[in-house]
Amino acid sequence: MEQQLNRPTWSRQIEFTLAGIGCAVGLGNVWRFPYLCYRSGGGAFLVPYLFMLVVLGIPLLYMELIVGQYTRRGPVHALAILCPLLKGVGMASVAISFIMCIYYNLVITWALYYLFSSFQTPLPWQSCNNTWNTPNCTSQATNSSYTSTASQEFFKLKMLEQTSGVEEAGEIRWELCLILLLGWTLIYFCIFKGVKSTGKVVYFTALFPYVVLIALLINNVQLPGALDGIKFFIVPQWDKLLSLEVWVNAAAQIFNSIGIGFGSLMAMSSYNSFNNNVLKDTLTIAILNSLTSILAGFVIFSALGYMSYLQGISVSDLAVDGPGLVFIVYPQAFSNMPVPQLWAVMFFFMLLCLGLDSEFAMVEVLVTSVMDQFYPSVIKIFKRKELFILAICSVAFLLGIPCVMQVGIYIFQLMDHYTAIVSIMFLAFFEIIAICWSYGVTRLSDNLEEMTGRRPNIFFRLCWLIIGPVLITFKPARYGDYVFPPWAQGVGWVIAMASIIWIPLGAIHTLWVLPGPFMQKMKLSITPYALKEIKSKMPYYERGGDGLPDIAVISSNFYLPEKLKTQTNL
DSSP: OOOOSOOOOOSSHHHHHHHHHHHHSSHIIIIIHHHHHHHTTSGGGHHHHHHHIIIIIHHHHHHHHHHHHHHTSOHHHHHHHHOGGGTHHHHHHHHHHHHHHHHHHHHHHHHHHHHHHTTSSSOTTSOSOSTTOOTTEESSOOOOTTOEEHHHHIIIIIISOOOSSTTOOOOBOHHHHHHHHHHHHHHHHHHTTTHHHHHHHHHHHTTHHHHHHHHHHHHHTTSTTHHHHHHHHHSOOGGGGGOHHHHHHHHHHHHHHHTTTSSHHHHHHTTSOTTOOHHHHHHHHHHHHHHHHHHHHHHHHHHHHHHHHHHTSOGGGSOOOTTHIIIIIHHHHHTTSSSHHHHHHHHHHHHHHHHHHHHHHHHHHHHHHHHHHHHHHHHHHHSSHHHHHHHHHHHHHHHTGGGGBTTHHHHHHHHHIIIIIIIHHHHHHHHHIIIIIIIIHHHHHHHHHHHHSOOOOHHHHHHHHHOOSOOOOOOOOEETTEEOOHHHHHHHHHHHHHHHTHHHHHHHHHHHHSOSSHHHHHHHHTSTTOOGGGGGGOOOOOBOTTSOBOOOOSSSOOOOOHHHHHHTTO
């Protein structure tokens, strides 16, 4: 494929690799992976997790990077080129990324709040002698339902001022609102120059978390009881492998952790050089992502072992919830460490770096896709790309304000469940259909050979054809013991449909504009690069001043390079 576009590329290929690692490695590695391990009985989770990495994570990531690098487009245009009928898959991935970047920045807000609070002496969650504490507060970890720890009350009563349920909205937490604005300001200045600025930032944000995790691990393994926690993490309870839920959780963790279906890595790979070794990037990103999860597991479980030692109970009896691993359990562990302020500052700054990396990728999906589609119009309206990115960040900030209300934690949990779990599974299934079944593994292999001189081996081809995101389990959204009422579940499905709806809408639009009887429309709609019969009606615009083409808004919404026109006899 010709490098027909004057498209910016990474200054160095290592910048894409680091950005990809930063995109894949996020907060889910620090709390979701250890939490699923804990809930699945420890080491038994590692067996299905590593199996899913090999047969699901690596092959599907490889597929997405090939598509992005070959088409040199974001997910919208890439999927339109490969399968016009399912061009809505690309639109859905952009919608998911935009919805996620709205509420995901709330986690960055929390990390900043804790980071600022970590400079106090003593730490505000270190004792129960604060105005927000209740008579049931205790400064030690507990599994009693009648008491709450100082760190639990700081998280729920001080930072969130949490209401009793989604029915009770409460007021805006202005402290969090200002910090949310600060978070979006950081995001903007990290990405406003595109891959040129993002590529420089990731040198630090992608590498610093490893420094902190290793430092925390060195400290934690010296604590009494740490070995018991590590044993719980690595020694399998083999009877747990008979549970289907453990295997489903392992597949879901691989899927969400690497970011398959979100369009982020596909968008970033579109800025690669055409002959880049995409397999090397795939293996580096996927394997480092999993190694980071395992490293975080050692860090978390050594801390849990220490907490079980302090409380005098087994590790399996600790009261642990998902988000609590980051914002409740670990702050509680800091309280009993030497120089707690130092460890708290390092840890929450690490969370900030992890969150920023993931947020970069989600915003970049939207920017790349809109610029690919509407470049001349965007520049005409905003004059400069930097102003367009500023507009996106501003809109996302305004839409995120409900998340910093007292009801915000429930909104966050609802949006996360119906976007990162429900929507992404639908999306990924249709992405497999579009790329591997409609466009075809043979064509995809040809594309890879054109770029690198090598075809994918039989293992990858079989995984693309047979292994896909088929382990889908829908559960009612909940936050701890709180189950959302039916009307809130309905709102959740509306949130999910905000992204899923683009898949059928894209298919309907393609079939509507194609000429001929229905069967002819169907045949044309699954023809890659093509729509031969409407070629004569396709408006063609001269290249813009910066070398980018003005994309015609037609049924397939893509620009056909001369080489592809020749290949398809258009």
